[in-house]
Amino acid sequence: NAGVTQTPKFRVLKxxxxxxxxxxxxxxxxxxxxxxxxxxxxxxxxxxxVGEGTTAKGEVPDGYNVSRLKKQNFLLGLESAAPSQxxxxxCASSYGQLVRADTQxxxxxxxxxxx
Amino acid sequence: xxxxxxxxxxxxxxxGENLTVYCNSSSVFSSLQWYRxxxxxxxxxxxxxxxxxxxxxxxxxxxxxxxxxxDSSLHITAAQPGDTGLYLCAGGGTFGNEKLTFGTGTxxxxxx
Numbered sequence: 001n002a003g004v005t006q007t008p009k010f011r012v013l014k015x016x017x018x019x020x021x022x023x024x025x026x027x028x029x030x031x032x033x034x035x036x037x038x039x040x041x042x043x044x045x046x047x048x049x050v051g052e053g054t055t056a057k058g059e060v061p062d063g064y065n066v067s068r069l070k071k072q073n074f075l076l077g078l079e080s081a082a083p084s085q086x087x088x089x090x091c092a093s094s095y096g097q098l099v100r101a102d103t104q105x106x107x108x109x110x111x112x113x114x115x
Numbered sequence: 116x117x118x119x120x121x122x123x124x125x126x127x128x129x130x131g132e133n134l135t136v137y138c139n140s141s142s143v144f145s146s147l148q149w150y151r152x153x154x155x156x157x158x159x160x161x162x163x164x165x166x167x168x169x170x171x172x173x174x175x176x177x178x179x180x181x182x183x184x185x186d187s188s189l190h191i192t193a194a195q196p197g198d199t200g201l202y203l204c205a206g207g208g209t210f211g212n213e214k215l216t217f218g219t220g221t222x223x224x225x226x227x
Contacts, residue, residue, distance in 0.1 A: 004157070035217075040124065042203060043158070043217040058214070090157050103148075104215065106157025 023091030031096030119218035144206030
């Protein structure tokens, strides 16, 4: 039972390049999330999904796209990377039942640098 | 936009001392969670509080949710080096809304 895994762990891009970050979970969770973490700003929600085939915008969605074709996978895409997207990206998942304060399980993160 | 401010931003104390970190907002949250994050890893949930005034204890850690459900505190007694990490509070939205609003974080260092 691996929990939440993310690939790659590190990546360096040049401005304008594109890439996809992959998140996978083996807990049969309905909800999945992508966050970015920057110094002094905590975690900010980029996009999230409440089930296979669905996606929704979070707090900072501009410059990112997502897809949830399979329940266990949630992909985050950067079509044209910018230096402002240099950050650590975390994926999380949760059961998403209609209960308060569902626990979110986080992956180990992807450190992305855009030059 | 709901905001959660944590204070202090950085805290460095000697092993064995007590400390309190705070999480404050002008918004009301349905629940409040505390996560701890170690370098190179994702956050891990420590506790969830859902009732105004609620107090939960986890060994040497005591968590309290404010009466008005706008703030929370984390108190650590007799801090140990293993308590070192980034502490994040996270507020839950309306009932059934699983999105969380994360605080700015408190980076805690316990000096042996």
